[in-house]
Structure formats: structure tokens, C-alpha cells
Amino acid sequence: MMHDLTWGWFFACLLALALQTVLIVLAAPWFSGWVNRLAGRLTGERRFPVGGRWQDIHHQFRRPGLRQRGDGLSSLACRVALILAVFAACMTPVFTLVPAGFPAPGFALLCTALVGASLLLGLPLLVQAGTAELAGYAALLADGLLLPALVPVLVMAGGQDFSVFLAHLRQLSPVGDGAPFVLMGVALFMVTAWKGRQAGEDLPCQLSGVDRALWMLATDCVQLVWITLAADVAWAGSLALPVETGTEPWLAQCLAGGAFWMAKLAVAALFLAGTQLMVLTFPRRARVRLAAVFLLGLLAWQVAYPGQSGPVAQDKTASAQEEQDPAFGEEGSTP
Amino acid sequence: MTLAVILAPLLALCVVARGIGFLPVLGVVTAVAMLVDHQAPLQEFGAACVVVFSVLPVWFVSRYQDDGARERSGPAVPFLALGLMVILQLATGTPAATWDVPGHAGAAYLPAGLCVALAGLVAVTCRHSMVWQWAGLLVCVDGIMLSGVIENQIMVVGVTALAGCVVALLGGLCVHRVMLRVAVAPAQNGAGADRPAARSTGFELGDVEPAGPEPRRLGPEAVVVPRIWSEADVAAEAEDDSAAQSRVEHPDTETGLATDQASGDATEAGEKVAQQDSVAPNAEAASDEGTEPSDEAPKPETQGESDASIKQAERTETESVAAEAATDSHQPNAETSEDDADAQVHDADAPEPLEPDEDETGQRSPEIIARDVWLKGYLAERGRDA
Numbered sequence: 001m002m003h004d005l006t007w008g009w010f011f012a013c014l015l016a017l018a019l020q021t022v023l024i025v026l027a028a029p030w031f032s033g034w035v036n037r038l039a040g041r042l043t044g045e046r047r048f049p050v051g052g053r054w055q056d057i058h059h060q061f062r063r064p065g066l067r068q069r070g071d072g073l074s075s076l077a078c079r080v081a082l083i084l085a086v087f088a089a090c091m092t093p094v095f096t097l098v099p100a101g102f103p104a105p106g107f108a109l110l111c112t113a114l115v116g117a118s119l120l121l122g123l124p125l126l127v128q129a130g131t132a133e134l135a136g137y138a139a140l141l142a143d144g145l146l147l148p149a150l151v152p153v154l155v156m157a158g159g160q161d162f163s164v165f166l167a168h169l170r171q172l173s174p175v176g177d178g179a180p181f182v183l184m185g186v187a188l189f190m191v192t193a194w195k196g197r198q199a200g201e202d203l204p205c206q207l208s209g210v211d212r213a214l215w216m217l218a219t220d221c222v223q224l225v226w227i228t229l230a231a232d233v234a235w236a237g238s239l240a241l242p243v244e245t246g247t248e249p250w251l252a253q254c255l256a257g258g259a260f261w262m263a264k265l266a267v268a269a270l271f272l273a274g275t276q277l278m279v280l281t282f283p284r285r286a287r288v289r290l291a292a293v294f295l296l297g298l299l300a301w302q303v304a305y306p307g308q309s310g311p312v313a314q315d316k317t318a319s320a321q322e323e324q325d326p327a328f329g330e331e332g333s334t335p
Numbered sequence: 336m337t338l339a340v341i342l343a344p345l346l347a348l349c350v351v352a353r354g355i356g357f358l359p360v361l362g363v364v365t366a367v368a369m370l371v372d373h374q375a376p377l378q379e380f381g382a383a384c385v386v387v388f389s390v391l392p393v394w395f396v397s398r399y400q401d402d403g404a405r406e407r408s409g410p411a412v413p414f415l416a417l418g419l420m421v422i423l424q425l426a427t428g429t430p431a432a433t434w435d436v437p438g439h440a441g442a443a444y445l446p447a448g449l450c451v452a453l454a455g456l457v458a459v460t461c462r463h464s465m466v467w468q469w470a471g472l473l474v475c476v477d478g479i480m481l482s483g484v485i486e487n488q489i490m491v492v493g494v495t496a497l498a499g500c501v502v503a504l505l506g507g508l509c510v511h512r513v514m515l516r517v518a519v520a521p522a523q524n525g526a527g528a529d530r531p532a533a534r535s536t537g538f539e540l541g542d543v544e545p546a547g548p549e550p551r552r553l554g555p556e557a558v559v560v561p562r563i564w565s566e567a568d569v570a571a572e573a574e575d576d577s578a579a580q581s582r583v584e585h586p587d588t589e590t591g592l593a594t595d596q597a598s599g600d601a602t603e604a605g606e607k608v609a610q611q612d613s614v615a616p617n618a619e620a621a622s623d624e625g626t627e628p629s630d631e632a633p634k635p636e637t638q639g640e641s642d643a644s645i646k647q648a649e650r651t652e653t654e655s656v657a658a659e660a661a662t663d664s665h666q667p668n669a670e671t672s673e674d675d676a677d678a679q680v681h682d683a684d685a686p687e688p689l690e691p692d693e694d695e696t697g698q699r700s701p702e703i704i705a706r707d708v709w710l711k712g713y714l715a716e717r718g719r720d721a
Contacts, residue, residue, distance in 0.1 A: 174338060175338040176338070179338045182342075299420060
């Protein structure tokens with residue numbers, strides 16, 4: 001598979017991947033601040049401006065931290081979580097796919113990295129004693145159960161590379177045959193919908209200094225990667241595909257893909273702010289999230305691949321009927 | 336399989352989860368899902384029906400206040416609907432007709448209409464507030480209509496249109512019967528607006544009359560108790576008018592009349608109730624009195640109290656007669672107790688040949704009046720027996 005990939009395309013893809021990763025990491029706090037601002041506008045509260053989240057992270061980076069018990073483990077968990085989040089961001093297509101010969105990860109690896117980052121982000125809550133400990137346990141449990149809830153979605157994507165899967169989806173129109181994958185995108189969006197936030201409130205994390213900045217940045221990165229994944233699956237047609245066309249059309253498609261990504265993020269921010277209007281307690285939010293992810297994924301899988309979930313006996317009966325009456329098939333094909 | 340077909344069950348789930356607010360969006364999406372494939376008259380009729388059944392009820396409900404019914408069912412209800420949809424999809428599978436046709440082999444299929452109807456049934460079953468159940472029924476109508484249009488069943492579409500009309504009408508009637516209007520109804524200027532039947536309908540804010548009742552005078556101590564005394568004054572004045580014209584220029588009566596005209600309209604509603612209370616025993620006394628007027632007059636009055644009581648009973652009778660005769664002109668005024676004391680003093684000072692015993696009962700209260708009325712009736716009974 002490597003023979004049709006020239007070195008020029010290889011380095012262009014590497015450059016695009018690096019650009020995508022930097023874009024996601026830099027845009028994550030902005031997106032979070034945007035969602036926070038929108039939710040504040042919807043609920044009628046005064047919130048920070050859009051850049052407030054990024055300023056907060058920048059400010060925390062320069063502050064000296066207060067050393068507490070178990071802080072070493074917390075800082076380690078934050079750093080590993082950020083690395084995992086950046087790794088997942090590197091694997092997520094923002095505006096372009098990678099060509100067929102390029103080494104690309106599978107969807108399961110991507111989801112595992114994101115869930116692992118979420119688990120590690122819940123670890124600092126667990127280390128510190130007090131009231132946040134219970135919330136930490138709940139968050140850990142909810143994130144741990146997320147991977148089993150994602151099984152229908154993982155089955156939909158199959159064992160193939162995620163880029164190949166998206167390249168297959170790219171040919172389907174989302175308003176036509178690709179409609180079940182919109183449902184799959186909704187299921188992926190539900191992962192972040194009620195994630196640890198109560199009307200814009202963060203989980204109570206008592207980290208300080210650089211650790212807190214890393215924790216906030218990793219949280220935003222994980223959220224934005226999930227949103228980007230959902231948007232990619234829901235409408236893969238906006239992603240550029242290299243090697244098929246020349247370099248210049250690919251660059252134009254990349255620019256258009258970036259613009260479409262912005263539009264998708266705007267829609268997702270509206271929906272996220274809307275979900276923050278629902279006031280639910282923390283365990284109930286976790287249950288709602290897991291049930292929505294699982295059931296929507298199951299429904300999407302059934303709709304997308306009806307041959308695998310449909311009854312097999314009906315198949316034989318229908319084929320037998322068609323043999324007896326050839327007009328049956330034509331009648332079925334006309335409407 | 337289009338996006339609208341996929342979105343319709345999701346919006347039905349939103350109706351189950353959040354209420355009737357998503358119903359117009361569901362109707363529009365369902366209409367789009369009908370019209371995308373073909374645009375035959377059947378599809379157009381179904382789409383128009385669905386839009387009408389989804390938009391009009393929401394507009395109608397928006398004219399009423401939120402009933403504030405506390406919903407006891409939790410957030411797990413839409414997941415019940417979602418799980419039932421999954422089971423329905425499992426049970427339905429792919430139709431054999433599309434499964435073996437080469438163009439449709441493996442094509443996506445979702446019984447969207449049945450899923451929408453199922454969500455509506457879940458909303459009807461699990462939600463408790465009236466508007467929510469109505470929304471569930473309308474979602475059912477939308478789903479069955481979508482299913483009928485997709486399967487090209489004319490009878491299903493027609494019957495569903497009829498059922499939708501019935502559901503919308505009955506639900507609208509229930510909403511109109513139970514819920515309160517949001518809009519402030521303006522005060523009507525017609526003659527019918529003055530009737531108490533027209534006024535008693537009101538939780539409406541526009542019901543207050545231009546010359547509203549004064550709130551200070553509406554208390555029971557301000558209206559009910561002095562009213563009896565003022566009626567007594569009016570009765571005494573009527574007697575005086577019949578006997579002699581000496582009390583016409585009485586200052587107290589003039590001030591009383593002045594306050595009457597000022598507050599007569601205002602305290603009308605409150606005084607009608609009090610008037611009914613006072614007229615009822617007086618009417619009984621008058622009926623007793625009217626049967627035997629001759630026995631009463633020559634009756635020897637041995638007890639001092641009975642003398643005063645009979646006089647008082649005569650006064651109350653004449654008072655009731657006078658009040659009935661001159662209801663519109665001499666409405667009892669709502670005076671305070673100081674005015675009553677003044678009136679009592681003036682009554683004592685004024686030359687009254689018919690009532691010399693007025694001083695004895697200077698401290699009369701409604702209880703004493705009631706006791707006197709009872710005593711008078713008792714004496715009348717005794718006289719009849721004798």
C-alpha cells in the first residue's frame with residue numbers, strides 16, 4: 001500500500017496532521033469558553049467572555065502551585081491525560097483525511113485513548129479527600145462504563161482504519177443513505193453532552209498552579225476531540241481526501257473543510273449549551289449519558305446494517321417467493 | 336432512507352423528554368420526510384395534515400398559562416421509548432421485498448412512523464400532565480400518518496386525519512376548560528358586564544370597575560355592623576317623614592346620604608351579602624307581625640325589656656320594609672362607629688314621639704337585636720296561644 005504514496009504526499013499529510021493537532025489544542029479552550037458563554041446567555045446568567053477560559057489557563061500556568069498530599073500523583077495523571085488527549089487529537093481528522101497508505105489508527109484505539117484520558121482526569125478528584133472524592137468516584141465509574149456503552153458505535157466502525165471508514169462515509173450523502181451515520185454522530189455527541197458539568201460548573205478540582213492548567217487544557221481537548229469525531233461521522237463529506245486529486249484542489253478542500261469544521265462546532269456549541277439547560281444530579285446525568293450513547297448507537301447500527309440484525313429466515317422465504325414469482329421483485333423495486 | 340426519516344423519531348423522543356415545544360419541529364420534519372420521496376396528492380395531503388395537527392395545538396396552548404403541574408415521572412422515560420424503538424427495529428427487520436431486490440440489498444431501513452407513534456404512546460402512558468399527554472396523542476397521529484403515507488395506504492391516512500381532528504378538538508376543549516388564559520381580557524362596556532354572573536367568571540384582570548371599592552371600608556367591622564344601624568336610621572327617618580317633617584334637615588342624615596352617594600356604588604357588592612343576612616330574619620318577623628297586628632298593640636307590657644323589644648321589633652320590621660322600598664335611593668352607608676355614636680346622640684336629642692324608649696337600648700348590638708327579634712316572635716306566639 002505504500003507504493004502509491006509519494007514522499008511529497010507523505011510529508012504533506014504529516015504537516016496536515018500536525019496542523020490539525022495544533023488547531024484542536026489551541027481551539028479547545030476557545031470552544032469551551034464559547035459553550036460556557038452560550039449557556040450563560042441561554043440561562044440568563046453573566047459568564048466570562050469567550051476568551052476567559054484561555055486566559056484562565058494561561059494565568060494558572062504562571063502561578064506557583066500549592067503542594068498538597070498526593071499532589072505528585074495528580075500532576076502525573078494530568079500530564080499523562082494531556083498526552084493522551086493530544087494523541088487522540090492527532091488521530092482525529094479535522095479538515096482532511098489521510099491517504100490510504102498512510103498509517104492510521106482504528107476507531108477503537110481512538111475511543112480508548114479518549115476514555116483513558118477521561119479516567120486520568122478523574123484521578124485528581126479521587127486523590128484529594130473531602131467532598132470531591134465522591135464526585136471523583138462517580139466520574140471514574142461513569143467514564144469506565146463509557147467504553148462498554150460505545151460498543152455498538154465501535155461495531156459500526158468495524159475493524160478498519162478510521163480514515164478508511166470516513167473515506168467510505170464520504171461518498172454517502174448525510175441527507176440520503178448516510179443518514180444512519182448521522183445517528184451515530186449523535187450518539188458520539190452524547191458522550192460529551194452531560195459530561196461532568198452542571199449548568200457550566202466544572203467538577204470541583206482543587207489542583208493549583210501548572211497542574212490545574214494542564215487539567216483544564218486536557219479536559220477541553222477531550223471535549224473538543226469528541227465533538228470533532230461526532231461531526232466527522234455525521235457529515236464526512238466536508239473532509240478533504242488527498243492523492244485523489246491534485247495538490248491545489250486538495251488545499252482548497254482543506255480550507256473549505258476548516259470552514260465547515262467551524263460551522264459544525266457552532267452547531268455543536270448550540271446543542272451543548274442546550275443540554276446544559278437540563279438540571280440533573282450527577283449520578284442521573286451519568287446514567288442519562290450512558291443510556292443515550294448505548295441506545296442511540298444500537299439504533300444507528302440496526303438502521304445502518306439491517307442485514308446483520310434482521311431475521312434470517314425471512315431472507316430465505318423471500319428468495320423462495322422471488323423464485324416462484326419473478327414479478328415480486330420488480331414490484332418491490334418500483335417504489 | 337433520508338435524514339428526515341431518521342430525525343423524526345429523535346424529535347419524537349425530544350417531545351417525550353421535554354414536552355410539547357418540539358411538536359412543531361416534529362411536524363415539519365415529518366412533512367419533509369413525506370414529501371421527499373414523491374409528491375403525489377396523498378403525500379401532500381398527509382404533509383398538510385401533519386403540519387396543521389402539530390402547529391395549531393402548540394399555538395393554541397401558548398395562549399394559556401402554564402398549568403404548573405408537577406411532573407412525577409423522571410428523565411428515564413425517553414429511554415424507555417428509545418429501548419422500545421430498538422426492540423421494534425429488531426422485530427421489524429428488513430422487509431422481504433427490499434431485502435432481496437438487488438438495488439435495495441442491505442439498504443438502511445427504519446420503521447420511522449411506527450417509532451414516532453411508539454414514542455407518542457410512551458408519552459401518553461408515562462407522563463402525567465394533560466398538555467404532555469395531548470402532545471403524545473398528536474405525536475401518535477403524526478407517526479401513523481407518516482407510516483400510512485410511506486406505505487401508500489389511503490384508508491390509513493384518511494382515518495388518521497379524522498382521528499387527528501378528533502384528538503385536536505377534544506384536547507383543545509380540555510385545555511380551554513382547565514387552563515387559564517394568558518391574555519388580559521379588557522373590561523366590557525356593555526350592560527351585561529354589570530351583572531354579577533358576568534363578573535363572577537373572573538380570574539381576569541380587566542374585571543375591576545372604574546370606581547372600585549375602597550379597601551378600607553370593606554372590612555366586616557366597617558361594613559356589616561354599622562350598616563344595621565344606618566338602616567335603623569333610615570327606618571326612623573321614614574317614620575319621621577310619615578309622622579312629621581322635622582328631621583329632614585338633620586345634619587347626620589345629610590352627611591349619611593352624602594357618604595351614601597359617594598360610596599354607594601363602591602360598596603354595592605359587599606353590602607348585598609350583608610343585606611341578605613339582615614333581611615332574612617326581618618322577613619320572618621314581618622310575616623309573624625303581619626298576621627296579628629291587633630294582638631300586639633293592646634298587649635299589656637309587664638316587662639320593661641319586652642316593651643323595648645317590641646318597639647325594636649317594630650323598628651326592624653319597618654326598617655326592612657323601608658329598605659326594600661327604597662333600595663336604590665337609600666343605600667345603607669358604611670359609617671364608622673364614631674358616626675354611629677353621633678347618630679345615637681342625635682336620635683336621643685331629636686323629638687320622636689313614637690319612640691321614647693330609645694335611650695334604654697342605646698348600647699344595642701346585633702346580638703341584642705337578634706335576641707329582640709326572637710323575643711318578639713316568642714311573644715307573638717304566646718299572644719296567639721292566649
